[in-house]
Amino acid sequence: MLNPISLAFKKAKDAKRPALLTYTVAGDSSKKQSLEILKAISNYADILEVGVPHNTPVADGGQIQTSSYRAIKNGIKMNDIFKIVSDFKKIKNSKPVIFMGYYNMIFQYGENNFLKKCKKSGVNGLIVVDLPWPENKIFSKKCKKNSINFIQLLSPTTSNKRLKSITKDAHDMIYYISMLSTTGGKLKVSPKKILANYNKIKKISPKKNCVIGFGITEKTISNFKNTDGLVVGSQICKEITRSLNNRQNPVINVSKMVSKLKKKIS
Amino acid sequence: MKLKKRIPVIDQGDRLGFWGGKFGGNFVPETLKKPIEDLELQFNKLKSDKNFIKERDNHFKNWVGAPTRFIKLDNLTKHVGGAQIWSKVVSDANGGAHKIYNATVHCLLAKRSGKKVIIGDTGAGYAGKMLSMAAKKFGLKCKIFMGAKDIKRQQPNVKAMKKNGADVIPVYSGSQTLVDAVSECMRYWVANCDTTAMCVGSTVGPAIFVRICGWSTSQISRELKVQLINEFGEIPKKLKLYNCVGGGSSSFGFWNEFMDYNKKQVEFIGVEAGGPSKSKRHAAPLTYGSKIGILHGAAQYVNQNSDGQIEETESISAGLDYPGISPLHCFLKDVKRARYTAASDEEALKAYQIVTKYENLRPSLEPSHAFSVAIKEAKKFSKDTVVIINSCGDAYKDRGILEKKLGKKYVKSN
Numbered sequence: 001m002l003n004p005i006s007l008a009f010k011k012a013k014d015a016k017r018p019a020l021l022t023y024t025v026a027g028d029s030s031k032k033q034s035l036e037i038l039k040a041i042s043n044y045a046d047i048l049e050v051g052v053p054h055n056t057p058v059a060d061g062g063q064i065q066t067s068s069y070r071a072i073k074n075g076i077k078m079n080d081i082f083k084i085v086s087d088f089k090k091i092k093n094s095k096p097v098i099f100m101g102y103y104n105m106i107f108q109y110g111e112n113n114f115l116k117k118c119k120k121s122g123v124n125g126l127i128v129v130d131l132p133w134p135e136n137k138i139f140s141k142k143c144k145k146n147s148i149n150f151i152q153l154l155s156p157t158t159s160n161k162r163l164k165s166i167t168k169d170a171h172d173m174i175y176y177i178s179m180l181s182t183t184g185g186k187l188k189v190s191p192k193k194i195l196a197n198y199n200k201i202k203k204i205s206p207k208k209n210c211v212i213g214f215g216i217t218e219k220t221i222s223n224f225k226n227t228d229g230l231v232v233g234s235q236i237c238k239e240i241t242r243s244l245n246n247r248q249n250p251v252i253n254v255s256k257m258v259s260k261l262k263k264k265i266s
Numbered sequence: 267m268k269l270k271k272r273i274p275v276i277d278q279g280d281r282l283g284f285w286g287g288k289f290g291g292n293f294v295p296e297t298l299k300k301p302i303e304d305l306e307l308q309f310n311k312l313k314s315d316k317n318f319i320k321e322r323d324n325h326f327k328n329w330v331g332a333p334t335r336f337i338k339l340d341n342l343t344k345h346v347g348g349a350q351i352w353s354k355v356v357s358d359a360n361g362g363a364h365k366i367y368n369a370t371v372h373c374l375l376a377k378r379s380g381k382k383v384i385i386g387d388t389g390a391g392y393a394g395k396m397l398s399m400a401a402k403k404f405g406l407k408c409k410i411f412m413g414a415k416d417i418k419r420q421q422p423n424v425k426a427m428k429k430n431g432a433d434v435i436p437v438y439s440g441s442q443t444l445v446d447a448v449s450e451c452m453r454y455w456v457a458n459c460d461t462t463a464m465c466v467g468s469t470v471g472p473a474i475f476v477r478i479c480g481w482s483t484s485q486i487s488r489e490l491k492v493q494l495i496n497e498f499g500e501i502p503k504k505l506k507l508y509n510c511v512g513g514g515s516s517s518f519g520f521w522n523e524f525m526d527y528n529k530k531q532v533e534f535i536g537v538e539a540g541g542p543s544k545s546k547r548h549a550a551p552l553t554y555g556s557k558i559g560i561l562h563g564a565a566q567y568v569n570q571n572s573d574g575q576i577e578e579t580e581s582i583s584a585g586l587d588y589p590g591i592s593p594l595h596c597f598l599k600d601v602k603r604a605r606y607t608a609a610s611d612e613e614a615l616k617a618y619q620i621v622t623k624y625e626n627l628r629p630s631l632e633p634s635h636a637f638s639v640a641i642k643e644a645k646k647f648s649k650d651t652v653v654i655i656n657s658c659g660d661a662y663k664d665r666g667i668l669e670k671k672l673g674k675k676y677v678k679s680n
């Protein structure tokens with residue numbers, strides 16, 4: 001039996017399109033609203049990345065920082081985030097959820113406790129921004145034992161030698177960072193170049209699902225139709241901010257946006 | 267966990283950059299792995315390259331102004347009554363603080379690797395000012411990240427940075443202080459590491475930055491060792507070295523050459539910022555037993571809540587106002603080589619008043635924290651005890667705060 005993440009990729013492949021992955025911050029702008037957003041966008045997205053907000057993020061740009069600080073200010077705690085996922089899973093059990101965050105949150109929870117709680121609440125995978133290879137070797141093994149996908153990151157600065165070692169240790173999914181940027185940066189590299197790097201990864205590691213993230217928006221997404229999956233984050237976070245500023249309902253606006261994104265790659 | 271003898275502490279980390287198996291490391295995004303590895307290779311080679319050391323020493327001597335003075339504070343000694351009180355006047359260094367050593371070395375490294383731009387963080391503004399000076403000298407473009415709150419309270423240094431042609435980029439996130447400036451600087455590096463070199467302003471950040479900074483500031487103790495032998499004919503039998511600790515670069519540099527001495531002979535005392543005496547907030551993770559966490563790429567004792575969110579700090583001194591602390595100091599604390607304590611805002615101000623009353627010396631608010639503890643403890647020591655305080659910064663940058671807190675005469679009379 002395929003794990004839920006691989007199954008989501010397979011379904012997208014069968015439909016001849018990349019999987020759509022969304023990123024929203026847990027607790028943005030409130031626990032209840034972020035759950036509502038997850039429910040609404042899961043009608044279109046294949047995999048949901050749930051951001052675990054941290055207040056000293058070293059890789060996030062302005063939009064995701066704004067969402068994260070808003071969530072923290074509204075009092076979100078780690079246990080609330082697990083609760084959001086388990087509440088979501090009660091309704092959409094088969095939709096994969098991936099946490100994306102910084103290692104200190106896991107470290108303070110205790111690696112083992114954290115993984116236990118992930119399993120219990122239905123988290124399927126983890127992206128830990130500041131736990132690179134080889135520092136993540138032990139933890140990623142622990143994840144595997146607990147049937148949680150540890151998702152390795154690759155970037156344009158990753159050497160070929162590292163690329164080989166990292167993909168070898170990777171589980172079912174790999175995340176390629178499209179360019180030198182924090183999240184939310186404008187796409188400053190040509191899609192052609194990004195796809196060339198993507199294809200290099202696929203050549204070395206054809207069986208693993210590779211997604212591209214950073215700089216993917218409504219404007220750029222259709223350039224990448226021939227890939228395993230695409231992640232949109234900052235544009236969604238920005239839409240939440242915009243909706244709140246205009247006193248509109250972020251749930252409706254964000255779900256409209258995600259539906260459009262899906263159409264562009266279908 | 268053990269401190270090894272005859273191996274520089276900066277080189278006592280393990281393969282992954284952890285001191286004592288648990289402090290430091292490289293908790294960084296994948297994108298930074300390569301530039302960090304490049305810097306490691308470069309530094310490991312150059313730190314034992316005779317020509318590079320000659321070049322460094324030449325700049326330290328002729329540009330930074332080595333050695334900085336080592337002076338006896340006779341009046342203060344008489345007033346306190348107890349140990350002999352001395353000071354290493356590191357604020358003599360070009361620019362007015364120890365931050366010049368690290369800035370110079372980083373610019374030399376950047377230059378050699380062909381980078382055109384160097385970026386850095388700053389709290390008190392000294393790290394930024396010095397980086398802007400060194401960048402100008404070595405022909406590099408310079409960008410400094412500084413919390414908006416610090417920009418307001420450390421104007422003289424902001425003006426100096428701008429005069430040197432640096433871009434000063436205000437950081438409005440979080441507490442708008444040093445912690446946010448370092449985060450923003452690292453984020454900028456993530457996006458520009460192909461063309462840009464980064465200097466971290468203290469012995470914090472990913473392991474290589476801790477090592478480069480500690481290696482650079484160790485100039486202070488190299489000078490002091492010579493000066494002590496000149497003065498006393500030997501290293502005194504009872505020597506106590508007091509230093510304020512923010513990120514920990516001045517204190518580490520002040521102590522490094524004395525690491526192998528028995529602590530009964532050469533004791534290290536680090537003074538953290540206790541914050542306002544009425545506030546629960548502080549910047550003293552070692553003194554108040556903060557838990558280990560990850561901040562800016564390194565494992566360290568850090569002020570945080572149970573979830574792992576970094577807590578806001580409070581201190582009158584922008585240079586010490588940081589929730590974490592160098593992995594080197596976490597290590598020195600746990601192996602019990604150094605002792606750490608804190609002074610409050612009020613105690614630092616009081617010490618500033620005492621020092622400026624008795625001596626022709628004007629320590630900034632950071633070293634005033636160290637003076638506070640040294641003065642208190644020196645009373646109880648014998649006359650043959652030699653107490654030395656690293657006066658690592660000049661109070662010119664603090665004139666606004668000093669005037670507000672103590673009145674005009676404390677600014678004018680000095």
Ligand SMILES: Cc1ncc(COP(=O)(O)O)c(C=O)c1O
Pocket residue numbers: 363364389390391392393467468469510511512513514515516517584585586630632633658659660
């Ligand atoms: C004069 C002075 N002293 C001390 C510090 C604290 O830093 P560190 O502990 O790295 O010496 C600073 C930092 O800005 C400073 O400007």
